[in-house]
Amino acid sequence: MSSPAAVRGQEVRGRLLAAAAELIxxxxWSAVSTRILADRAGVTPSVVHxxxxxxxxxxxxxxxxxxxQMLAVTDEQFxxxxxxxxxxxxxxxxxxRHSGVDPLSLLFVEAYLASTRDEHLRAQIAALVADLRHRVGDWLAIHQVPxxxxxxxxxxxxxxxLLLHRGLGSSGEGTAKILRRLV
Incomplete structure (x- = not known):
């Protein structure tokens, strides 16, 4: 059983992560400060650190x-x-359901951009992409896709x-037919 302090700590940590996901x-990315993050999460700046x-x-x-989380859903559907x-x-x-300018799309774009300046972030995103590509590749191999x-x-x-282009107003019309030719 966790102590009340540990439970409160996990709750505060969760609020900080949720606030960050909203603020990005x-x-x-670069405009989120300790003060702004703390205010959104309802804590003092020292709690962030x-x-x-x-x-x-x-x-x-x-x-x-x-x-x-998004890649897991995409992977399950695929x-x-x-x-x-x-x-x-x-x-x-x-x-x-993503317009390219919805919060999740913008979070992806901001994270990709920030990863060009942050090796640790780049490595984590690259690992997610590599894992997805591996799982999809294995599934394609089972289905005998060249x-x-x-x-x-x-x-x-x-x-x-496609997500990036949606933010620029592109519909991606006809994309399914073209991508189906790949498989």
Whole structure:
């Protein structure tokens, strides 16, 4: 059984991570300060540094956690498909609710951009992408898709690109037909 202090500590840590996940798309990665994060989470600035070594650490954990959750859903939908063509449709359906300027899309964009200046963040995002590509590649191999690892890499990049382009107003019309040709 956890002590009341440990439970409170976990609750505060969760509030800090939730606040970070909200603030990244609202303000941009570099505009989130200790004070702003603490205010949003309803704690004092010293509490931020009690639970995390830096604001960057909070932002990284919040972003990577959100990315991991979205990729898990996408992976589940993809691997539940009976055929490669259905898997493409499932992947595209998993991003359909994202406009490219919704909070989760913006969190991804901000994290990708921040990773160009933060090796630790880049390594964590790269590990998530590599894991997804590996799982999708294995599934494609089972379904006898030629060159499954390279195809998985192209599919992962295409999904990222489609989300990025949605933020610019592109609809991606006809994409499913083209991606189905890959598999």
């Amino acid at each position: 798309p609202e303000r941009g 009690y639970h995390f070594p830096s604001v960057q650490a909070v932002l990284t954990e919040a972003a990577v956690s959100a990315m991991r 691997t539940a498909a009976a055929t490669p063509a259905e898997a493409i449709d499932a992947m595209l359906a998993s991003i359909e 060159d499954p690892a390279a195809t998985a890499a192209v599919l992962a990049a295409a999904i990222d690109g």
